[in-house]
Amino acid sequence: MGDLLQGTLDLLILRTLALQPMHGWGISQRIQQLSRDALQVSQGSLYPALHRLELSGLITSEWAASENNRRAKYYSITIAGRKRLKTELADWKRTSQAIALLLQEG
Amino acid sequence: MLWKHLFSRPRPAELNDELRFHFENLVQEKIKGGLSEHEARRQARVAFGNMDRAIEDTAGQYPGWWLDVLSQDLRYGLRGLRRNPAFATAAVLTLALGIGASTAVFSVVDHILFRSLPYAHDERLVSVGLTAPIMPQEFMLGNSYYVWKETQTAFEKFTSWSGVSQCDLSEANPEHLVCAFVESDFIPTLGIGLVRGRNFLAEEDVPNGPKVALISYGLWQTRFGKSEDVLGKTVSLNGEQTRIIGVLPPTFELPDLEHSDVLVPQRVDVAAQRRPGAIHIMYAIGRLKAGISATAAMASLQPQFEQALSQTPPRFRKEVHLRVRSLRDFQVHDARLMAWVLFIAVLGVLLIAGANVSGLLLARASDREGEFAIRKSLGASRARLLGQLLAEALLLSLLGIIAGCAVGEILLRVFVNLAPPAIPYIDQARLDGRVLGFAVAIALLSAILFGSAPFWSSEVLKKRSFRTAAASPRAYARQALLIAQVSLTLVLLTAAGLLLRTARNLQNQSLGIRTGQLLTATVHLGRYRYADAIKRMQFVNQLEDKLKQIPGIESVAVTDSLPPGGLEHDRIIGVIAVEGRPRPEGGTGGNVAWRAVTPAYFSTFGIRMVRGRAFTEEDRESNDRVLIISEAIAARLFPGEDPVGQHVDLHESDHDNPWYTIVGVAANVKNGGLAAESEPEYYKLWRNRPEDWNSGFAGTAGFPVVFTVDSPADPKALQSVIRSDAASVDPTLPVEFMTLREHVSSLADRPRFEAALLSLFAGLAILLAAIGLYGVIAFIVSRRTSEIAVRIALGAQKQDIVRLIGSDGMRMLGVGVGLGIAGAFAAGHVLSALLFDVKLSDPLTLSIAVIVLLGASALAMWIPVRRAIHVDPMQALRYE
Numbered sequence: 001m002g003d004l005l006q007g008t009l010d011l012l013i014l015r016t017l018a019l020q021p022m023h024g025w026g027i028s029q030r031i032q033q034l035s036r037d038a039l040q041v042s043q044g045s046l047y048p049a050l051h052r053l054e055l056s057g058l059i060t061s062e063w064a065a066s067e068n069n070r071r072a073k074y075y076s077i078t079i080a081g082r083k084r085l086k087t088e089l090a091d092w093k094r095t096s097q098a099i100a101l102l103l104q105e106g
Numbered sequence: 107m108l109w110k111h112l113f114s115r116p117r118p119a120e121l122n123d124e125l126r127f128h129f130e131n132l133v134q135e136k137i138k139g140g141l142s143e144h145e146a147r148r149q150a151r152v153a154f155g156n157m158d159r160a161i162e163d164t165a166g167q168y169p170g171w172w173l174d175v176l177s178q179d180l181r182y183g184l185r186g187l188r189r190n191p192a193f194a195t196a197a198v199l200t201l202a203l204g205i206g207a208s209t210a211v212f213s214v215v216d217h218i219l220f221r222s223l224p225y226a227h228d229e230r231l232v233s234v235g236l237t238a239p240i241m242p243q244e245f246m247l248g249n250s251y252y253v254w255k256e257t258q259t260a261f262e263k264f265t266s267w268s269g270v271s272q273c274d275l276s277e278a279n280p281e282h283l284v285c286a287f288v289e290s291d292f293i294p295t296l297g298i299g300l301v302r303g304r305n306f307l308a309e310e311d312v313p314n315g316p317k318v319a320l321i322s323y324g325l326w327q328t329r330f331g332k333s334e335d336v337l338g339k340t341v342s343l344n345g346e347q348t349r350i351i352g353v354l355p356p357t358f359e360l361p362d363l364e365h366s367d368v369l370v371p372q373r374v375d376v377a378a379q380r381r382p383g384a385i386h387i388m389y390a391i392g393r394l395k396a397g398i399s400a401t402a403a404m405a406s407l408q409p410q411f412e413q414a415l416s417q418t419p420p421r422f423r424k425e426v427h428l429r430v431r432s433l434r435d436f437q438v439h440d441a442r443l444m445a446w447v448l449f450i451a452v453l454g455v456l457l458i459a460g461a462n463v464s465g466l467l468l469a470r471a472s473d474r475e476g477e478f479a480i481r482k483s484l485g486a487s488r489a490r491l492l493g494q495l496l497a498e499a500l501l502l503s504l505l506g507i508i509a510g511c512a513v514g515e516i517l518l519r520v521f522v523n524l525a526p527p528a529i530p531y532i533d534q535a536r537l538d539g540r541v542l543g544f545a546v547a548i549a550l551l552s553a554i555l556f557g558s559a560p561f562w563s564s565e566v567l568k569k570r571s572f573r574t575a576a577a578s579p580r581a582y583a584r585q586a587l588l589i590a591q592v593s594l595t596l597v598l599l600t601a602a603g604l605l606l607r608t609a610r611n612l613q614n615q616s617l618g619i620r621t622g623q624l625l626t627a628t629v630h631l632g633r634y635r636y637a638d639a640i641k642r643m644q645f646v647n648q649l650e651d652k653l654k655q656i657p658g659i660e661s662v663a664v665t666d667s668l669p670p671g672g673l674e675h676d677r678i679i680g681v682i683a684v685e686g687r688p689r690p691e692g693g694t695g696g697n698v699a700w701r702a703v704t705p706a707y708f709s710t711f712g713i714r715m716v717r718g719r720a721f722t723e724e725d726r727e728s729n730d731r732v733l734i735i736s737e738a739i740a741a742r743l744f745p746g747e748d749p750v751g752q753h754v755d756l757h758e759s760d761h762d763n764p765w766y767t768i769v770g771v772a773a774n775v776k777n778g779g780l781a782a783e784s785e786p787e788y789y790k791l792w793r794n795r796p797e798d799w800n801s802g803f804a805g806t807a808g809f810p811v812v813f814t815v816d817s818p819a820d821p822k823a824l825q826s827v828i829r830s831d832a833a834s835v836d837p838t839l840p841v842e843f844m845t846l847r848e849h850v851s852s853l854a855d856r857p858r859f860e861a862a863l864l865s866l867f868a869g870l871a872i873l874l875a876a877i878g879l880y881g882v883i884a885f886i887v888s889r890r891t892s893e894i895a896v897r898i899a900l901g902a903q904k905q906d907i908v909r910l911i912g913s914d915g916m917r918m919l920g921v922g923v924g925l926g927i928a929g930a931f932a933a934g935h936v937l938s939a940l941l942f943d944v945k946l947s948d949p950l951t952l953s954i955a956v957i958v959l960l961g962a963s964a965l966a967m968w969i970p971v972r973r974a975i976h977v978d979p980m981q982a983l984r985y986e
Contacts, residue, residue, distance in 0.1 A: 024124060025131040043128055044155055047121075047164040055114065055167060066127070068134075073124045 009041065009049050010058075011092060014077060014085040017059060021076035023066060024050060050075060058084050115170040121161050129154055159485045175490075179497035186498065190470070194502075196877055197466050201506025203870055204459025205549055206513025211452040211863070212544055213518055213536060214525075218438050218445040224357035225433075226297025227393075232400050233361065233436040234264075234390040234407070236414070237427050239678075239697055244429045244436075248379030248386035250414035257410055260403035261392035265295040268372040268388045270364050273344045275329075283325070284365055285343070287372035293320075295393050296361075301326075303337045303352025311371035317348040320369040323356040343368065361391060363437055391433065404430040421680045421694050443939055444860055447601070451867045454594045458874045460555070461587040465881040467499065496554065503549040510549070517866075524862060526855035584882060585918055591878050592922025593929055595871040596959055600930035602868035603951035604937055604944055605861035611943040612854045617670050618775035620712035624846035625821045626668060627813045627828050629839050639799040645835060646811055647794065650704065652831040658819040663710035664792065665703045666809040668849060670776035674699035675809075677756075679786070684743060685753035685765065698739055699777045699785045702792050708734075708772060710816050718750035718770030721791045725769075732791055733766040739786035740771045756788075766790075780853045781942050814846065821845050860940065872959060876966035883915050884970040894974055895982035904975050911974045915967045923956060930955070 058081035066072035136146035235244030273285035290311035679695030705721035934946035
């Protein structure tokens with residue numbers, strides 16, 4: 001994967017979970033699909049990020065049966081997580097617009 | 107909540123499940139893509155990467171994660187130590203000895219050197235006074251003290267006290283107490299806070315002022331049950347109704363550390379002190395003004411000193427000096443040097459111990475290079491490796507601390523039991539919290555410093571390389587440490603040797619008396635019970651007669667002091683006049699010791715008469731006053747003349763006829779203690795006349811009466827006979843027994859104690875140095891095993907290998923010994939004040955120290971060198 005900034009990965013995880021609760025594998029697949037394979041998240045950075053977000057209370061988790069009936073850990077976004085997502089998204093838009101402007105000017 | 111969060115920890119099983127789920131999905135996806143299961147798993151593993159690393163990184167997100175890591179590291183470290191018991195034992199033992207010895211000695215010297223005195227701003231308190239040969243501790247006389255107090259400019263406050271004396275508290279049940287006499291501003295000058303009540307008023311410190319007293323905390327507790335209404339209570343002190351006005355704090359101590367129960371105003375008649383001839387002896391204490399040093403204060407007192415000097419008799423002037431020194435120096439005067447010597451010795455031992463543990467850890471690290479390289483390539487981070495090294499070192503130091511505390515406690519007990527009473531504060535020395543903190547700080551510091559040392563050793567972090575004997579900077583540091591160890595050890599060994607020889611010389615010197623089969627029995631005739639000279643004379647005569655009749659006792663001598671004691675009467679020679687010559691003018695002429703004896707004294711102690719005769723029984727009944735002088739004083743007063751038959755005036759004011767007739771000259775006898783230069787001496791006879799039984803019994807402590815019996819009988823059996831005889835004369839008097847040999851030996855207690863302590867350190871140092879040397883040579887051997895194997899395979903002989911390995915050790919040893927000899931000379935200078943009859947650069951001591959050191963080193967080096975000789979080339983090279 002391209003080196004995702006830590007904040008960016010958090011943002012992607014929150015965005016993915018805002019649609020529906022999901023396990024780690026699902027999150028990585030979804031990010032890959034939505035980005036049309038441009039972004040690949042390695043488990044080496046995904047799971048530390050998931051546990052970090054959980055510890056800071058932005059997401060929660062519970063064990064449940066998966067689609068193929070195996071035990072999997074499902075993460076879902078919390079209210080605090082949604083709030084954070086909103087501000088982060090706004091920030092992200094501002095920043096990307098700014099960068100886009102800069103690049104056009106250049 | 108927050109607390110729980112701080113220590114929240116990952117559950118490893120769940121983490122494992124979670125990541126495994128991810129992995130299985132990856133596999134399934136690849137199978138769907140048309141791969142065989144086997145190939146799918148292989149590719150999934152490649153894609154997934156290091157699962158353990160991922161699990162660890164995830165676990166690392168939890169704040170409490172380090173707890174798991176620590177316990178894991180500790181468990182791993184403990185396993186490692188158990189696998190390598192020789193290393194573990196050596197390291198823990200080194201730490202335990204280093205920590206134990208330093209803690210114990212720190213406990214002893216802490217009180218002498220560093221403890222603050224129980225006075226406010228004690229660093230500004232100084233002892234002020236004059237010194238003279240006859241009173242080596244500074245004192246002041248009333249006539250000058252009050253002038254100084256008014257005119258001095260260097261002190262914020264200036265106060266005095268007048269020593270202690272026995273006093274009787276007679277209330278319901280009488281009790282002997284010690285009273286100290288102080289000026290009214292003594293308490294505020296020293297900055298002592300009273301627990302109850304108030305300080306003395308100025309009007310209570312005058313000759314006929316109201317009788318008041320401050321009592322010690324201990325007395326308040328034991329005698330008055332800490333009752334509040336003790337204030338204002340009236341007690342009878344030495345027969346005078348005295349009101350208690352306050353209670354001293356539990357920490358209170360007199361400036362000279364003398365015990366006291368009661369403080370009373372000294373009530374000096376100031377007006378009388380201003381008249382000539384008044385000589386109240388007192389001790390002055392000043393509180394320096396801010397920013398003024400003791401030296402500056404001393405300079406500012408110079409005019410007052412000149413003035414005081416002009417009032418002293420001319421013969422004293424040259425020998426009287428002004429002294430201003432800190433109160434701490436006043437208290438611990440001669441213990442200070444020894445305390446510093448011990449403190450430095452302990453730092454040296456600590457340094458050696460630290461270097462040793464470091465050397466051991468380094469050697470171990472070289473053994474484990476392979477392990478570390480593998481761990482690193484398996485993905486262990488630098489922080490994780492460092493963490494593990496530190497955890498191991500921490501484990502070692504924890505074990506070291508525990509063992510060290512035990513060693514320290516044992517050593518301290520040994521010290522306290524060995525210590526003669528003259529060591530200040532020794533009874534207060536115990537392993538307290540601060541001292542323990544000191545030990546723990548040392549251990550942790552050495553853990554961090556030396557535990558992480560292998561980490562900084564570059565080889566560990568690089569990939570595993572072929573073992574070479576490359577001389578890295580770290581190797582030089584290690585060698586420098588070893589050289590320092592060797593030289594320090596030599597210095598300690600030499601110092602211990604010098605002190606041991608001092609103790610031996612002190613005890614084995616020629617004393618001028620015989621000590622075999624002499625038993626002494628000492629009684630103190632109380633000041634009140636035996637206030638009358640006739641009663642004293644009768645007691646002594648009666649007991650002497652009884653002792654003479656005990657079968658087996660060959661002779662009985664009675665004196666008021668024992669040679670080589672140091673507790674003799676002292677006078678100045680200058681006042682002694684010889685008949686037919688003018689009384690000498692000029693200086694004091696130095697001191698002369700004297701003692702009162704019975705005729706059998708000389709024969710009992712085996713003191714030879716050089717001229718004339720000893721005292722006889724007839725002399726005891728005579729009207730004439732007879733005198734025996736020592737050779738030394740005879741040479742001073744009668745150079746080239748025969749003293750026998752001459753008359754001298756000893757300048758005693760209490761006799762009508764001042765003249766004594768010299769009947770004999772006795773050989774010189776050691777007096778004034780074992781170490782001090784002997785003084786000339788004269789002997790007075792106790793005749794059967796009350797006038798001879800006056801001098802010496804007054805005074806604060808009073809001289810004892812010592813009966814010395816010469817008998818081949820068993821001293822223990824003799825004691826009970828003498829005790830029952832004494833009881834038949836006066837059943838209330840306790841008798842103390844000691845053989846003369848024990849008495850002489852007890853005088854060497856302190857030097858022996860000092861020598862024993864330093865020897866202990868030297869022994870410790872040599873043990874540690876040997877361990878260190880062993881460690882370094884073993885390290886070299888293990889680093890060069892392959893090189894040695896190649897050499898042996900190519901035909902090198904045993905002696906070539908010994909030379910190869912040994913030369914490194916010998917070179918370090920050589921440099922260490924050279925530096926050590928230089929250090930030993932320097933140490934000799936520092937120690938010179940503590941030595942007796944030994945040269946600073948005593949060649950015998952130095953060569954024995956070098957031989958012992960070389961012997962121990964050779965032994966320590968032999969073990970690894972032997973291993974080097976027996977290297978099996980095939981095995982060693984295949985191992986690489």
